[in-house]
Amino acid sequence: MTLALKHVVKKYKDFTAVNDLNFTIDKGEIFGLIGQNGAGKTTTFRMILDLQEQTEGSITWDGSPIKKINRDWLGYLPEERGIFPQMKVEDQLIFFGKLRGMNGNELKKEIDFWINRFELEEKRHDKAETLSKGNQQKVQLIASFIHKPKFLILDEPFSGLDPVNRDLLKNAILLLKEKGVTILFSSHQMDNVEELCDHLCILKRGVSLFSGSLLDLKKQYGKTKLSIRTTVPKSELEKMAGVKEVKVMRDEYVLTLMNESFAKPIFELISNGQYIEKFSLDYLSLDEIFKDKVGGNDE
Numbered sequence: 238m239t240l241a242l243k244h245v246v247k248k249y250k251d252f253t254a255v256n257d258l259n260f261t262i263d264k265g266e267i268f269g270l271i272g273q274n275g276a277g278k279t280t281t282f283r284m285i286l287d288l289q290e291q292t293e294g295s296i297t298w299d300g301s302p303i304k305k306i307n308r309d310w311l312g313y314l315p316e317e318r319g320i321f322p323q324m325k326v327e328d329q330l331i332f333f334g335k336l337r338g339m340n341g342n343e344l345k346k347e348i349d350f351w352i353n354r355f356e357l358e359e360k361r362h363d364k365a366e367t368l369s370k371g372n373q374q375k376v377q378l379i380a381s382f383i384h385k386p387k388f389l390i391l392d393e394p395f396s397g398l399d400p401v402n403r404d405l406l407k408n409a410i411l412l413l414k415e416k417g418v419t420i421l422f423s424s425h426q427m428d429n430v431e432e433l434c435d436h437l438c439i440l441k442r443g444v445s446l447f448s449g450s451l452l453d454l455k456k457q458y459g460k461t462k463l464s465i466r467t468t469v470p471k472s473e474l475e476k477m478a479g480v481k482e483v484k485v486m487r488d489e490y491v492l493t494l495m496n497e498s499f500a501k502p503i504f505e506l507i508s509n510g511q512y513i514e515k516f517s518l519d520y521l522s523l524d525e526i527f528k529d530k531v532g533g534n535d536e
């Protein structure tokens with residue numbers, strides 16, 4: 238299922254929450270929607286799911302408006318967390334599966350598989366309210382895709398998960414992609430987006446600052462981050478041509494270059510008779526790019 242947003246605008250009275258948003262998500266892609274608090278991510282998700290109507294523009298699935306598609310093809314983890322506190326984990330998943338048309342062995346197989354993948358086996362017969370916040374979130378996550386949707390929207394799925402559970406979720410998302418599910422998610426943790434997404438959209442106060450492939454975004458900035466572990470002192474590195482900034486990060490230096498072409502002469506200068514333990518030229522991280530694009534006061 239291909240999702241296409243064209244010139245989408247959402248206004249709440251005089252306030253424009255989303256302004257002229259355009260992007261396409263192709264089948265089997267993992268797409269990240271990133272932006273600061275209030276940027277318009279949840280509003281966008283809700284419009285895509287037809288939970289609220291856009292003021293202008295069009296949102297289509299394979300060319301058809303959302304109202305025409307089978308709702309069971311969609312899965313959604315909303316930002317507001319909530320499961321039935323008194324219901325046992327397994328019963329909860331049976332309930333949500335049945336609600337979306339699953340039954341019998343197929344449902345049982347799915348529940349067994351995901352309970353195992355998310356390491357919830359011991360909690361299977363516990364009431365949801367007795368689970369930790371992270372475990373409750375895992376149950377709600379499973380509930381969002383237990384019915385095998387074709388398109389899954391996850392609003393901040395990583396928030397509140399510890400590093401081990403974050404990895405479980407990352408692997409689950411990759412597995413769902415392998416199975417052909419198209420996934421759209423939001424996250425404030427850029428490393429999650431960086432590791433998972435093929436494409437992304439950066440929103441700032443409802444306006445898209447970038448929409449496209451992660452690699453294309455990185456190429457806009459070029460390979461300007463140079464990490465070096467060397468005995469050459471900081472003061473000398475700072476004097477080298479093309480060096481904008483030198484930061485000390487524990488036992489290494491991280492240089493910001495004006496552009497990629499300055500790396501080779503720096504290598505030649507510092508490798509002259511010297512042993513270099515590390516010399517690594519790379520793109521900026523998504524976190525750095527995000528802060529550059531979105532950060533700063535432009536009022």
Ligand SMILES: Nc1ncnc2c1ncn2[C@@H]1O[C@H](COP(=O)(O)OP(=O)(O)OP(=O)(O)O)[C@@H](O)[C@H]1O
Nearest residue numbers: 249252254272273274275276277278279280281316
């Ligand atoms: N029902 C509403 N009425 C008026 N304004 C609203 C309404 N819903 C959202 N907004 C506003 O629209 C903007 C976008 O909100 P939205 O919830 O989409 O942001 P978000 O990117 O999901 O933020 P967060 O990361 O904090 O979840 C915010 O300024 C919010 O206050």
